[in-house]
Amino acid sequence: xxxxxxxxxxxxxxxxxxxxxxxxxxxxxxxxxxxxxxxxxxxxxxxxxxxxxxxxxxxxxxxxxxxxxxxxxxxxxxxxxxxxxxxxxxxxxxxxxxxxxxxxxxxxxxxxxxxxxxxxxxxxxxxxxxxxxxxxxxxxxxxxxxxxxxxxxxxxxxxxxxxxxxxxxxxxxxxxxxxxxxxxxxxxxxxxxxxxxxx
Numbered sequence: 001x002x003x004x005x006x007x008x009x010x011x012x013x014x015x016x017x018x019x020x021x022x023x024x025x026x027x028x029x030x031x032x033x034x035x036x037x038x039x040x041x042x043x044x045x046x047x048x049x050x051x052x053x054x055x056x057x058x059x060x061x062x063x064x065x066x067x068x069x070x071x072x073x074x075x076x077x078x079x080x081x082x083x084x085x086x087x088x089x090x091x092x093x094x095x096x097x098x099x100x101x102x103x104x105x106x107x108x109x110x111x112x113x114x115x116x117x118x119x120x121x122x123x124x125x126x127x128x129x130x131x132x133x134x135x136x137x138x139x140x141x142x143x144x145x146x147x148x149x150x151x152x153x154x155x156x157x158x159x160x161x162x163x164x165x166x167x168x169x170x171x172x173x174x175x176x177x178x179x180x181x182x183x184x185x186x187x188x189x190x191x192x193x194x195x196x197x198x199x
Contacts, residue, residue, distance in 0.1 A: 007128065013057055044143050045186065051140050052184045052192035058132050059181040059195065063089050063096075064168070066125045070114040086167050086197040088114060090180045092129075097149045097182055102134040140184070149182040153194060164194045174198030 067088035071080035091114075095107045111126050140147055156175050159166060166172045167180045176196045184192035 013054070044145055047143055048140065048145065048147065048184070048186045048191050051136055051143075054132075055136050055184060055192055058129065058136070059089075059093065062125060062129050062132070063092055063181070066111070066122065066129060067092060069119060069122050069125065070111065082168050082170065083197065086170075086178075086180050089167070090178060090197070093181055094151065096130070096133045097137075097151070101137065102130050104130055145186055146188075147184065147186045147191075150185055150194070151179045151182045153179065153183075159196060159198055162193075163190050164196050167195050167197045170196075170198040172198070 064085065067085045068080055070088055071084050091110060092107070095110045096102055098106075107130055108126065111122065115122055137149070153164070154176065155178065159172055159174065159176055161172065163183065164176070166174070175198060177199045178197050179194050180197055181195035182192075183190055183194040
């Protein structure tokens with residue numbers, strides 16, 4: 001995947017998400033007959049919802065693809081095993097979300113240890129992912145509401161579809177084995193569900 005193309009695609013997805021949110025807000029105002037409450041906290045919550053949508057796209061598509069590339073390179077298979085991809089994606093996310101900011105050297109060392117050759121696609125995708133995650137984390141901080149990117153939660157129990165969703169082709173009825181992608185909690189509310197690997 002071309003890095004410039006990926007950047008344009010992510011920018012377009014962001015604009016589309018923003019436009020959808022604006023249309024939905026206008027529809028609520030005109031259809032409901034009552035003026036929508038546009039207090040500062042409501043507007044801020046909408047901005048966090050946009051951050052959550054962007055994070056979901058980035059994690060589901062780009063981090064998963066990055067993990068798949070590192071596994072495929074080692075296994076020499078076109079379709080790497082879901083469990084292995086999930087473990088790699090979880091390790092990458094843990095590195096991206098640990099500490100107050102993304103530590104590029106730490107993340108690059110981690111991903112570099114997962115690959116045996118210098119595939120330029122891995123380096124390009126990793127650069128995009130680190131830059132976008134850092135931007136989303138800074139954006140969430142700058143909005144000022146209490147929030148957390150959460151990897152915590154019950155392990156080995158059934159999946160709660162309100163707070164979690166299964167990774168890839170995992171069975172939603174299976175037991176949770178581990179967290180792959182974090183949840184985004186804002187003011188204690190789930191804005192982005194955790195993605196979990198189930199067995």
